[in-house]
Amino acid sequence: MSFRVIEDVAYRTKEGVKAPDPVAYEQKIYQRGLEYERPPFTFQSLKWEAQAEERMAAESKGYVVGNAGTGETARKNREAFAKWSIVPSRLNKTSELPNLSTQVKRISEQRLPFPIAIAPVGVQRIFNPDGEVASAKAAAREGVPYIMSTASSTSIEDVAKANGDGVRWYQLYWPSNEHNEITASLLSRAKKAGFSALFVTLDTYILGWRPSDMDNGYNPFLRSDNIGVAIGFADPVFRAQFKSKHGVEIEEKIHDAAAEWTQTVFPGFSHSWEDIKFLKEHWDGPIVLKGIQTIADAQKCVELGLQGIVVSNHGGRQVDGGVSSLGVLPRIVDAVGGKIDIFFDSGIRCGADIAKALALGAQGCLIGRPYVYGLALGGQEGVSHVLKSLLGDLELTLHLAGIQSASPEHLNRSVLIREDEL
Ligand SMILES: Cc1cc2nc3c(=O)[nH]c(=O)nc-3n(C[C@H](O)[C@H](O)[C@H](O)COP(=O)(O)O)c2cc1C
Numbered sequence: 366m367s368f369r370v371i372e373d374v375a376y377r378t379k380e381g382v383k384a385p386d387p388v389a390y391e392q393k394i395y396q397r398g399l400e401y402e403r404p405p406f407t408f409q410s411l412k413w414e415a416q417a418e419e420r421m422a423a424e425s426k427g428y429v430v431g432n433a434g435t436g437e438t439a440r441k442n443r444e445a446f447a448k449w450s451i452v453p454s455r456l457n458k459t460s461e462l463p464n465l466s467t468q469v470k471r472i473s474e475q476r477l478p479f480p481i482a483i484a485p486v487g488v489q490r491i492f493n494p495d496g497e498v499a500s501a502k503a504a505a506r507e508g509v510p511y512i513m514s515t516a517s518s519t520s521i522e523d524v525a526k527a528n529g530d531g532v533r534w535y536q537l538y539w540p541s542n543e544h545n546e547i548t549a550s551l552l553s554r555a556k557k558a559g560f561s562a563l564f565v566t567l568d569t570y571i572l573g574w575r576p577s578d579m580d581n582g583y584n585p586f587l588r589s590d591n592i593g594v595a596i597g598f599a600d601p602v603f604r605a606q607f608k609s610k611h612g613v614e615i616e617e618k619i620h621d622a623a624a625e626w627t628q629t630v631f632p633g634f635s636h637s638w639e640d641i642k643f644l645k646e647h648w649d650g651p652i653v654l655k656g657i658q659t660i661a662d663a664q665k666c667v668e669l670g671l672q673g674i675v676v677s678n679h680g681g682r683q684v685d686g687g688v689s690s691l692g693v694l695p696r697i698v699d700a701v702g703g704k705i706d707i708f709f710d711s712g713i714r715c716g717a718d719i720a721k722a723l724a725l726g727a728q729g730c731l732i733g734r735p736y737v738y739g740l741a742l743g744g745q746e747g748v749s750h751v752l753k754s755l756l757g758d759l760e761l762t763l764h765l766a767g768i769q770s771a772s773p774e775h776l777n778r779s780v781l782i783r784e785d786e787l
């Protein structure tokens with residue numbers, strides 16, 4: 366017999382922030398075990414991928430697990446975590462579990478209950494029929510901000526509805542300048558739907574060389590179910606432009622419309638730093654650039670007065686042979702830390718990984734593939750399970766290492782050592 370994860374949330378309040386209590390979740394699981402009830406999903410985070418693979422069609426599986434080229438960057442992302450080790454200290458006389466609440470001050474006025482957010486991931490209906498609706502509900506329920514992708518298989522307005530009073534941010538795949546009217550329309554729809562920060566992804570103006578997808582002949586945009594174009598098909602400016610060009614509605618020339626939208630959001634060529642001005646003029650709120658890997662680019666973001674960066678290599682899905690994202694994080698923190706908010710992603714698979722990225726100076730981590738595996742395993746329940754598991758793991762890791770909170774005062778480089786220096 367197994368139980369329902371989302372009905373099993375225990376809450377607690379710390380520093381005025383109400384949030385689910387992941388350690389109480391763990392305790393409940395042991396109690397229920399006494400009555401021979403078992404959790405519906407594994408807690409072994411490195412098994413989520415394999416178990417999710419059993420549930421997915423070959424194409425979806427190849428899409429989420431796949432990387433650019435030989436997968437070298439993705440491997441390096443993982444290996445980089447093992448180069449750093451947490452050094453526990455003793456007899457710190459702690460009376461409470463660590464406080465995981467976090468201030469990402471340029472992005473959110475409120476303290477966030479946890480130092481993680483849901484990474485933008487497109488086409489989620491290929492993993493579970495409920496897609497983004499399930500993950501946006503789980504995020505709100507678990508107190509984790511939801512970053513919505515422009516390549517979502519659900520419209521901006523429907524994701525906002527599912528996310529309810531959760532914290533949500535919008536990720537832009539940025540159309541080329543000739544389509545500025547569409548960009549402005551996306552930004553105004555996101556604003557109206559309660560998305561409070563803008564994340565602009567810079568590393569994917571075209572999809573990388575993805576052997577696993579090519580083996581399956583699979584590009585989710587070109588499928589007849591039009592799974593990655595929901596935002597475009599609901600966009601009034603795109604619709605009007607299509608009609609005036611073709612003389613018919615999108616629905617009457619669905620394949621052409623899908624191809625045009627795909628071309629619009631993945632123009633194949635990069636913008637320039639000058640174009641940021643347009644975004645600043647059309648977005649009233651924090652702007653975060655995602656995909657930063659160099660000190661020079663991070664410094665440029667500071668000079669332009671932007672609020673944040675995501676140190677990310679897109680999980681190794683874009684540039685094969687690229688440097689590990691965790692590897693470049695400390696240098697970028699040294700160059701711009703304190704001047705801009707820094708998020709990190711690429712390769713996070715457990716609580717200790719989050720602890721290490723935060724100790725190296727990130728203010729928050731984006732969780733990518735693990736929650737997609739949760740979505741494939743069990744929709745909203747599966748995503749909730751993954752978030753709770755990662756947070757419970759983080760909380761007990763910090764607690765047992767004698768680290769009192771996830772804030773930089775306690776969680777900083779003094780708790781880490783490089784294994785190769787030992
Ligand atoms: C299936 C899939 C789809 C993704 N779609 C997007 C997207 O639409 N927009 C975006 O900025 N990043 C996208 N990403 C990248 C994630 O936001 C994140 O950077 C990456 O997953 C981090 O690596 P990790 O999952 O290996 O930890 C996607 C990643 C995956 C696995």
Ligand SMILES: O=C(O)C(=O)c1ccccc1
Nearest residue numbers: 486487488516569593682
């Ligand atoms: O696959 C990706 O990494 C990605 O960013 C993406 C782009 C378009 C649709 C879905 C995902």
